[in-house]
Amino acid sequence: MKYSKVNSAYVSGFEVKPIIVEVDINSKATQQIFKIVGMPSTAILESQKRVFSAIRNSGFTFPNGNVTVNLAPSNIKKQGTHFDLPIAVSILLASKQLNFDINNYYIFGEIGLNGEIRGVPGITLLLLDIANKNKNTKFIIPKENEEEAVFIKNNDVFVIEKLIDIINIFNIEKNKMYKANPKKIEYEKVESSLNFSEIKGQYFAKRAAEIAAAGFHNLLMTGSPGSGKTMIARRIPTILPEMTHEEMIESTKIYSIYGFLNKVINKRPFRSPHHSASTASIIGGGADSKPGEVSLANNGILFLDEFPEFRTDVIESLRQPLEDGFVTISRAKLIATYPAKFMLVAAQNPCPCGYYSDNEHECSCSLNQILNYNKKVSGPIYDRIDIRIKVPRVKIDEMFVSSSEETSQAIKKRVEKASLIQIKRQGKLNGKLDQKEIKKYIKLDSKVESFLKNGAKKFKMTGRGINRILKISRTIADLKGLEKITIEDIAEAFQFRGDNNI
Ligand SMILES: Nc1ncnc2c1ncn2[C@@H]1O[C@H](COP(=O)(O)OP(=O)(O)OP(=O)(O)O)[C@@H](O)[C@H]1O
Ligand SMILES: [Mg+2]
Ligand SMILES: [Zn+2]
Incomplete structure (x- = not known):
């Protein structure tokens, strides 16, 4: 035989x-x-x-x-x-x-x-x-x-x-x-060529980026053209904590399946697909059910610039990965599940022309155009974005101040410390806590709680909105290294709540 x-x-x-x-x-x-x-x-x-x-x-x-x-x-x-x-x-x-x-x-x-x-x-x-x-x-x-x-x-x-x-x-x-003789994994990273110190002023947006990075909170920036949204987003990877060995393995597996050969992922990914991208390229799929951008961004950042310009079905398909941290795609008889724990960073203008509520430029949009533009991203998606801020253009005077701005390295130190506290306390970052875990890990003193309650009433917040405030204020306290959340922390968190209207 x-x-x-x-x-x-x-x-x-x-x-x-x-x-x-x-x-x-x-x-x-x-x-x-x-x-x-x-x-x-x-x-x-x-x-x-x-x-x-x-x-x-x-x-x-x-x-x-x-x-x-x-x-x-x-x-x-x-x-x-x-x-x-x-x-x-x-x-x-x-x-x-x-x-x-x-x-x-x-x-x-x-x-x-x-x-x-x-x-x-x-x-x-x-x-x-x-x-x-x-x-x-x-x-x-x-x-x-x-x-x-x-x-x-x-x-x-x-x-x-x-x-x-x-x-x-x-x-x-x-x-x-x-015998295979691969290069040793580099744990010491080559410094990125981008740095937060290049961003003049914008202290509110930088603070939001720091909190988002520390708790792996999703972030939405709204502002007129040229206000620096893209600039800020591209620098967020420079303040995120180093990848753990397990994260490197998980991300390398995904890139390997996708078809990047010989590529060991030792730096948090930053993916910025264009707004014309198809659902299959974002979520995954195609003939061989390949991973999509949400999985390539796993353990890193998915940056969606010009957010409302994405196709509605693409935006809606983000729901599952945002909620579960993984994505399931099925095609013919093939079902594939991939990790998709990314931090969503989205940027948008407030209206189609970009200048609604700008102090210096007039907006040329009709009210209907403005409303339709802002309806593109549905409530359930907005609900999953913890931190939402407006980014106004930096004042010309601020652009010319000679004082130096804080470096990414300095911010990253605080972010890393805050992340460790969270992992030790609850095994994951605050931005990824579900409702049950929020109840278990985020406790407020009665005075602080009544401050939150009053604020929630004043801003007519939903349960989801209140949970977002709890998570953000937990990260703010963790950045200070404090166990107890204070009224000050809650007050700061309210500034990042945004709303569905412009
Ligand atoms: N605060 C700032 N400090 C330094 N440079 C800035 C600042 N804000 C904007 N700039 C400069 O303006 C350019 C445009 O900014 P950026 O592309 O980030 O704007 P944007 O908000 O993304 O605009 P758009 O809505 O058109 O996409 C930057 O590349 C940078 O050179
Ligand atoms: Mg931009
Ligand atoms: Zn406009």
């Missing part, structure tokens, strides 16, 4: 499913037939041509007769080009051109017609998931994915560039040369 099997796996959403690549060769058959069964996608069917040529161009022979490849279990649809290499290896084993015990190995890689091994998406997730479940497993992956082995500590990972290299992996003398 000419039969062999090789371990591989595939990525379904954020999950890894093991696959066995079986090969059976019937060399008595008179006709040459090469077939792949087991619900392969079209990309996998094309693998036949690549594998056929690669085997012959690497100095091996493609076996005569009937060659059947089965991807087991055969009841699930598979996708990805990374089955090329396990298919080729399995054929070479079944035809006795290779003689190795390959039971402990998992193999992934795309093959070129000339036998070259090419990088594939999803390697970070594949390695981590399989290594966690089985300490003795070894891996063979494309050299182009080498950096993604950085999180693997105890399992051997071999990287190859050509199909013929496979022979050396099983040669104890030679295989050392093929």
Whole structure:
């Protein structure tokens, strides 16, 4: 019997499913037939041509007769080009051109017609998931994915560039040369070229940005053109705490699935999709249910500039990730769930022309235009944005003051301290507390509570609005390192409440 099997796996959403690549060769058959069964996608069917040529161009022979490849279990649809290499290896084993015990190995890689091994998406997730479940497993992956082995500590990972290299992996003398040798993760960051010190004045907006960063609160800035909204947003990553090791792993997995090969994410992402973006690109989806911007922004910032200009269905689709911190996308029979814990930073003008309520420019919009513009973002979405501020243009005099502004480094120190307090107290940041957790972790003295109650009445606030004030004031107190929330903290929080009207 000419039969062999090789371990591989595939990525379904954020999950890894093991696959066995079986090969059976019937060399008595008179006709040459090469077939792949087991619900392969079209990309996998094309693998036949690549594998056929690669085997012959690497100095091996493609076996005569009937060659059947089965991807087991055969009841699930598979996708990805990374089955090329396990298919080729399995054929070479079944035809006795290779003689190795390959039971402990998992193999992934795309093959070129000339036998070259090419990088594939999803390697970070594949390695981590399989290594966690089985300490003795070894891996063979494309050299182009080498950096993604950085999180693997105890399992051997071999990287190859050509199909013929496979022979050396099983040669104890030679295989050392093929061990993955990724660069060490840099925990010390290269400084960003942007800095808060470049923003003149705007103390209210800067304070809001600091509080938002400290509690991972969503932030909405409304203001006329040129007031510095985009400038502020782009500098928020410079004051966020460093990523933890776990966050780096999670984000690297997402980027790997998305198709960024060899990219280790050690800096909080800042994603700023254009307002013409489709729902699939923001939320995720497409033929292979890829992660979208909300997941690429996970552990970092999703910046939606010109917020009301986004398509209504795109804005509405943010509801689930804003509420749950993950996103579920389904397409045909594929359902994929990805993390989507981002901090939303949105910016908008108060009206289509941009100058409503500006002191120096006249607004040229009709009342209806203004109202319609502000209706684009629905209540339930606004409700999930804790901090909402107006950003007026900085006064010309302020632009020319020579005194230096506080640096991002200085602000970041306070933010990091405040974040640690929150993680210690409740395991997550204040902006991510749900209603139950707010009750449990945010307690007010009776005097402070009655101050909040009076304010809530005066501003006709909803329950959700009150919860927002509680969360913001908790972060304000945490920035001071104080356990008790004071009346002063609540009063400051009220300044950031905004409202649905302009
Ligand atoms: N407070 C400030 N300090 C220094 N420069 C500023 C300040 N405010 C605005 N600027 C300058 O003005 C430019 C325009 O600001 P920015 O693009 O951030 O405005 P915006 O509020 O996003 O406007 P729009 O509504 O048109 O998008 C900035 O690139 C910066 O050079
Ligand atoms: Mg802008
Ligand atoms: Zn206007």
